[in-house]
Amino acid sequence: MGQTLTEKILDDHLVEGELETGEEIGIEIDQVLTQDTTGTLVWLQFEALGLDEVQTELAAQYCDHQTYQFDFKNTDDHRFLRSAAGTFGAYFSRPGNGICHNVHKENFAAPGKTLLGSDSHTPTPGGLGQLAIGSGGLDVAVAMGGGAYYIEMPEVVNVRLEGELPEWATAKDVILEMLRRLSVKGGVSKIFEYTGPGVESLSVPERTTITNMGTELGATSSIFPTDEKTEDYLARQGREDEYVELQPDEDAEYDDQLTIDLSDLEPLIAEPSMPDNVVPVSEVEGVDVDQVMIGSCTNGGYEDILPAAKMLEDRSIQPDTEMIVAPGSKKASEMLAREGWTAEMMAAGVNYSEATCGACIGIGHVPGSDSVSLRTFNRNFEGRSGIEDDNVYLCSPEVATAAAIKGEIVDPRNLAEELDDLEAPGFELPDQYEGAENDIITPDDPVDDDLVKGPNIGDVPLKDELDADLEGEALLKMEDNITTDHIIPATQDILMYRSNIPKLSEFTLSRVDDTFAQRALDSDGGFLVAGENYGQGSSREHAALCPMYLGIEGVLAQSFARIHKANLFNFGLLPLEIDEADYENIEQGDDIEVVDDVAEAVRSGQEEFTVRVNDDWELTATLDASEREREILADGGKLSHTKKQADSG
Ligand code: F3S
Numbered sequence: 001m002g003q004t005l006t007e008k009i010l011d012d013h014l015v016e017g018e019l020e021t022g023e024e025i026g027i028e029i030d031q032v033l034t035q036d037t038t039g040t041l042v043w044l045q046f047e048a049l050g051l052d053e054v055q056t057e058l059a060a061q062y063c064d065h066q067t068y069q070f071d072f073k074n075t076d077d078h079r080f081l082r083s084a085a086g087t088f089g090a091y092f093s094r095p096g097n098g099i100c101h102n103v104h105k106e107n108f109a110a111p112g113k114t115l116l117g118s119d120s121h122t123p124t125p126g127g128l129g130q131l132a133i134g135s136g137g138l139d140v141a142v143a144m145g146g147g148a149y150y151i152e153m154p155e156v157v158n159v160r161l162e163g164e165l166p167e168w169a170t171a172k173d174v175i176l177e178m179l180r181r182l183s184v185k186g187g188v189s190k191i192f193e194y195t196g197p198g199v200e201s202l203s204v205p206e207r208t209t210i211t212n213m214g215t216e217l218g219a220t221s222s223i224f225p226t227d228e229k230t231e232d233y234l235a236r237q238g239r240e241d242e243y244v245e246l247q248p249d250e251d252a253e254y255d256d257q258l259t260i261d262l263s264d265l266e267p268l269i270a271e272p273s274m275p276d277n278v279v280p281v282s283e284v285e286g287v288d289v290d291q292v293m294i295g296s297c298t299n300g301g302y303e304d305i306l307p308a309a310k311m312l313e314d315r316s317i318q319p320d321t322e323m324i325v326a327p328g329s330k331k332a333s334e335m336l337a338r339e340g341w342t343a344e345m346m347a348a349g350v351n352y353s354e355a356t357c358g359a360c361i362g363i364g365h366v367p368g369s370d371s372v373s374l375r376t377f378n379r380n381f382e383g384r385s386g387i388e389d390d391n392v393y394l395c396s397p398e399v400a401t402a403a404a405i406k407g408e409i410v411d412p413r414n415l416a417e418e419l420d421d422l423e424a425p426g427f428e429l430p431d432q433y434e435g436a437e438n439d440i441i442t443p444d445d446p447v448d449d450d451l452v453k454g455p456n457i458g459d460v461p462l463k464d465e466l467d468a469d470l471e472g473e474a475l476l477k478m479e480d481n482i483t484t485d486h487i488i489p490a491t492q493d494i495l496m497y498r499s500n501i502p503k504l505s506e507f508t509l510s511r512v513d514d515t516f517a518q519r520a521l522d523s524d525g526g527f528l529v530a531g532e533n534y535g536q537g538s539s540r541e542h543a544a545l546c547p548m549y550l551g552i553e554g555v556l557a558q559s560f561a562r563i564h565k566a567n568l569f570n571f572g573l574l575p576l577e578i579d580e581a582d583y584e585n586i587e588q589g590d591d592i593e594v595v596d597d598v599a600e601a602v603r604s605g606q607e608e609f610t611v612r613v614n615d616d617w618e619l620t621a622t623l624d625a626s627e628r629e630r631e632i633l634a635d636g637g638k639l640s641h642t643k644k645q646a647d648s649g
Pocket of ligand 1: 100
């Protein structure tokens with residue numbers, strides 16, 4: 001039987017297990033990336049593991065999430081990251097240089113290689129045929145030290161693309177259509193492999209918009225085959241020698257298949273406040289728009305901003321609508337400036353920003369109260385923009401720009417009819433991505449020998465081995481789709497404590513219940529209870545580490561998001577699945593006792609656990625974990641587990 005493209009790359013990197021859906025496999029990692037909000041922990045953990053040099057072909061540290069250095073804590077973090085990259089042998093991308101996925105795509109993404117990154121949108125370079133997966137930082141630290149990355153072999157789903165995009169429909173509409181059909185849970189434990197005649201009509205940056213936002217489907221990764229478009233893109237970046245042809249076998253068998261006819265697509269938009277609330281733009285026309293933002297790792301490339309600039313040429317945005325453009329990389333920014341497009345946009349009234357994640361996580365350009373913001377980003381979870389009652393819509397740069405011109409949501413096709421000189425800008429690549437470079441410091445650049453740790457940078461807390469008895473209060477009961485933004489918000493005022501776990505922990509789940517952290521500390525252990533898809537969103541391991549620090553012992557949820565579940569194992573928290581009826585019956589404040597000898601049961605492979613509630617009734621909960629995950633959990637988390645393994649030789 002032939003192989004899918006995913007299977008071919010995995011096969012090339014397989015160090016343990018077999019490529020059978022649901023089976024745990026260990027794979028060798030060629031490249032790793034990390035960014036500033038997750039990177040400090042990655043390097044602190046790398047140091048705690050006693051490792052002294054990066055073992056992967058390439059490791060890259062980006063500073064992109066918190067580039068506005070509001071106070072010394074951010075600056076100290078960046079200085080620490082520079083010292084860690086230099087000390088251990090990683091590339092270092094300065095603040096202002098751009099978003100990790102954009103800069104990585106432009107400089108390092110390579111077909112056929114594996115990439116592990118401590119950021120949930122790591123799958124972005126799947127658009128160039130790279131198998132890229134997001135994970136917690138501890139997994140990145142271990143992979144960087146030469147350890148395998150373990151994952152359950154996902155289902156491989158074939159997304160067959162047919163036809164070509166009509167005018168005004170874009171790659172963003174392809175992934176919004178996927179979200180409309182499949183929902184934010186539709187990709188869990190899946191890799192989407194795009195094939196079919198429609199692939200060749202899409203350029204690499206269009207493909208990476210699709211693979212980037214596959215994360216919003218909950219997917220493990222998304223990948224395109226390579227072809228002339230890939231070779232051409234690499235050549236324009238001056239990296240043609242890195243091209244490798246990669247196609248699935250003709251008789252490859254997929255676990256599932258769906259078809260999208262690109263020619264049927266129209267401009268789409270995700271309404272507040274979930275990326276899968278997708279409707280045609282024409283259905284929400286007329287809504288007044290206060291703010292428009294173009295940028296992010298989804299649509300922040302030169303090629304994404306150029307259509308907006310063309311639409312704004314010799315025009316002005318509406319006086320009551322603010323428009324911000326934040327390029328994804330310094331290179332994109334510099335190219336647009338050199339070609340005169342930045343001046344054109346500024347003349348139209350655009351507020352031009354540095355290359356940063358920034359507003360995507362509520363750092364800068366926070367929408368006004370009771371206002372509407374249209375963004376080309378990938379997430380619109382409630383409160384992520386920095387204000388609780390936000391109304392953030394997600395759309396393509398073309399739809400966003402049309403709204404800035406009109407002052408309200410408008411289907412750009414209708415705006416084009418109204419203005420009669422507005423033409424569809426199309427999608428263009430520059431002749432060469434040259435003359436502008438991302439300033440990346442190589443591992444060979446000299447650095448002082450010592451790691452530079454400011455006063456806000458502390459050690460990583462460790463957890464003891466799992467106890468035989470697990471008992472405590474259900475400290476918080478939550479609904480479905482709790483995100484890592486709910487658990488540890490990524491806003492500036494909170495995330496600046498990312499290297500200071502005791503302080504950061506004070507904010508744990510504060511967006512759900514601001515008494516939680518103190519109650520957890522006071523109660524000496526306890527549990528979280530949640531509905532479906534607990535922990536969706538970013539790869540932020542603080543979302544497991546901070547509950548661990550507060551003494552949380554386990555989470556009872558109807559289901560878990562993939563990366564977060566891995567993070568729970570990595571920090572020694574017991575993730576138990578419960579059914580809907582039991583979820584309904586548990587109340588916040590109930591006494592929870594896992595009846596079995598937990599440590600023994602976890603190590604021995606026991607799947608069903610009896611949980612007694614209020615000494616009154618019992619439920620059966622399931623632990624779905626591999627042998628390796630059980631060992632990690634029982635040892636008190638991956639750091640303790642890895643150290644223990646190293647100590648025992
Ligand atoms: Fe940055 Fe937002 Fe992407 S935080 S990495 S631009 S999802």
